[in-house]
Amino acid sequence: MSTVTVPSAAALKVPGFWRRALQHRSFVLGGVLTLLLLLAAGVSLAWTPWSPYDMDMAHKLMPPSGSHWLGTDTYGRDVASLLLVGARASILVGVIAVGIGLIVGTALGLLAAARRGWVEEAIMRLTDFSLAFPAILSAIMLTAVFGAGIVNAIIAIGIYNIPTFARITRASANAIWSREYVAAARACGKGSFAITMQHVLPNISAVLIVQITIRFAIAILAEAALSYLGLGTQPPQPSWGRMLSEAQTLMFQSPLLAVFPGMAIAFAVLGLNLLGDGLRDLLDPRLARAR
Secondary structure, three states: OOOOOOOOHHHHHOOOHHHHHHHOHHHHHHHHHHHHHHHHHHHHHHOOOOOOOOOOHHHOOOOOOOOOOOOEOOOOOEHHHHHHHHHHHHHHHHHHHHHHHHHHHHHHHHHHHHHOHHHHHHHHHHHHHHOOOOHHHHHHHHHHHHOOOHHHHHHHHHHHHHHHHHHHHHHHHHHHHOOHHHHHHHHOOOOHHHHHHHHHHHHHHHHHHHHHHHHHHHHHHHHHHHHHOOOOOOOOOOOHHHHHHHHHHHOOOOOHHHHHHHHHHHHHHHHHHHHHHHHHHHHOHHHHHHO
16 A cells, blocks of 8 residues: 655745745746746736727737737737636636535545544545536536536536545645644644644645646636637636637637646646646655755
8 A cells, every 4th residue: 555645744844945846847837837827817917918808809819919909809909918818717727626626625635534444434535426516517516506607617617627636635644644743733632623724634735735726727727618619708708618619719810819728728728737837846755855
């Protein structure tokens, strides 16, 4: 049976952490790409080259130019502006959906590790059942009942994240509960809740940080897929996935309409995955000592 490696949160306080981080290629590249994603969303709150909601049919399907840096779409909207505002939808869905998974899943995982017995078994079987409903299937079911929309997409992706966080938290917490300092805390009269908050949670925080970046990337992909199917972000709000959907019928006439949102999704997901890989290497005590 494989053992669970639990990176220590104290790795963040190691004097050479940031020096090692700046030498880690995956971390640096992932951080740069993630920063560009956040910067695009932040800039769009105050400025865009053109309004992403104004249609100009007289200038539709224009190639990239000085006035429209990435051209215009089939409705004459500026593609660069659509991409900038679309980044906001991706980040919004990612933050809330991952937040739902993190809060609920971590709480369930900590409870399972602390109580053991039938409580742990019930929680794990519940998470196994939840894994049978991926984000897209959950969104389809919610759409059938409540209608399409970004809120239902967020709920579906959030539910999809819960079992992953619960299982990772439970496995990491079980490794901490077997440590000597936890036994010492029990001997001093501390209860399960106090031990969980003071010893278990701080020592698995590094695992959760890494998982957040990975699940964030998956949430962006899921949001794009749902919007592509018409189940996520609804018009007139820009979305990278819906931009791809609208461009699929114009692949030969204007292929760049699919290239730009596709590259945005690819770079956002790549950046978050590289950032997660870098954090995993830097926060793992064994890899940190090796470096």
